[in-house]
Amino acid sequence: MTNGEGLVTEAAFSPDGESLFYLEAGIHTNYSPIASERPHDFDIYRVDLGAMEIEQITHKDAYDMSALDVTPDGEALMYRSYDGSDQLLFQTLEDGSETAVTPIGDFASEAPMISSPALSSDGEHVVFSDVATTNESGTFIYEGFRMDLETKQAEQITSFGEHVTSPVFFNHQDKLIVTVDKGFATSVPDYDYWVISADGDERERIQINFP
Template identity: 25%
Template sequence: MKSHRALLISIGIVAVLFVAVITYGILNDETSYSTHSGLGSSISLSPDDATLAFSYYENGKEAIYLGSLEDGEVRKVTEPAEQDHRMPQFSPVGEGFLYLAADSAGVQSLHHKTGETGESIKLTGTEVHVSDAAFSPDGSTIYYMAIPAEDFLKPEGEKENGADLFSVNAEGGDFLKLTDKDSFAMDDLSVSGDGTTLYYTEFDGVQRLVAYSIEEGMERAYLPQYISSDLYHPDFFNDEGLLAYTAVSEESKNNGSLFEYELFLMETSSGETKRLTDFNASVASPAFFHHENRIAILMQPNWPSQPEDYEAMTVDYNSGETASVSLDFPELSTEFQSSALVHWLENPITVTGLYLLLFGLLTVYCQSVLKRRYLPVKVSAVLTGTILAGSFAVAVFDPWTAIGLFALAAGLAVCTGIILVFAYIYRRLGKSTNET
């Protein structure tokens, strides 16, 4: 009887933990980044190659920093209050840079900081969500991609408007809408060396590189004779003579279990391409040095985990030699954060472990006390089937939710199989014990 009581107490404790974690995950609107510390997802090099601009999370708050590539000294240059500052890009002239400020809903506005200690000019408001931006060669104009904020906040499939290209004077005012195409997704904006062409990636079934003529107001696929597969994070150098980008490595593509993104370099005149990295991870935000044969990159060794844990590195594109960028990042707080512990408990591995432990304990109790050996397996199977049927039912109205429910059902199916195997083994062990 005592063993049964202890078993029930254990089941109760695990059940309370499991329900608490699930409830917190449903009700909590914070992300895994709310307690994160580390590099953001974008970097930029100053015109003299002496300074790296980047965003950095410090206990969940993201701000813009400048780091000296000579001595590693790091300086915080924006002080966000209710927003997160990210995606800095140096002006081609002077010491200014642009950045995006994200509010609590994730809507990003465009800002231009005229210098390290200069004023910060807000160029767009909360009516649009800016996804990327880039300076013209003379620094007087900023081009950007944006979608109406109300559409950005809607679930996929319910958006009425898509993304378009815009321009604005770097000092504010003089807005101009360049396209009216409502694109599903536009990213990775850059400007040609002569200022006549905008380059960006666009998704229309495949991720293609597009060139937009500012004077003609027309776009075309860029180098379709050479680029036949998806590419990401393009960056040009030497009057568009060299193109750096990231793409899925062939071995991970053939493996199919997890795509890994490596850095590639193309000579645009011939299409000759070579692979520069072999990290078996994910490479992002390549940025050419202006006076050296090197490219600065961010490498994510914990790919595809969240939050992303980036490392800043450089690659010599002649020799292929890689090196880490040494920067004196801010010292992190060592104080205990209860929210960080809760976020850690909320991750899928913990939830799966609690589910298996709960149904494992229930299996032991049902076999030992109720003599209904496979009742927990049946309950888990019914739950799996119900969620699977629900995914098909909601697919007509909300395909993205349907995909999430289908993935959940697939995970529960695996858990049900594990519980079934455990129930069978536990039953066999019980029989062996009784026989001896």
């Protein structure tokens, strides 16, 4: 469906199923000799699934883009970007205007470090993981947060004391699944998977057996 000119990292369907939006990186390199190679020069594209035509939505050559999503009304895109600090951006498809959203909350980092943001199916909340505290050795402890998009207020909804990442809402349900890495900051990850209520009051571990 894509032209193969760049590295496609993520994709998201429009609510009507007629379009596929995707992130494409123009290069895969490292800007520092001590850094690993990573995709950069990102932009957003759209594939018309009927005509199979490709349209470039942004012209940013952005250093970083991730967590692409489409709002439930299909009128805007949400994505995370980095420009000196983490940003959560909403871009209106009709006129290309952008709105940056900065969560307000009790974070242990100086500025929000928005990791793996995900939009709720009603478009009213965004969940993400961020630094809640540090352990005795100074390692960041990430927990799950839920932000009200109207007030920008984010509340901590997990308390695992481990590395919580990749929160994802169940479709049209007031609950989500999170990944907990008990081996974070070690050479061997140790993953658990938990279903939690959207307010964080209930949680249940689920077993996923991988072959």
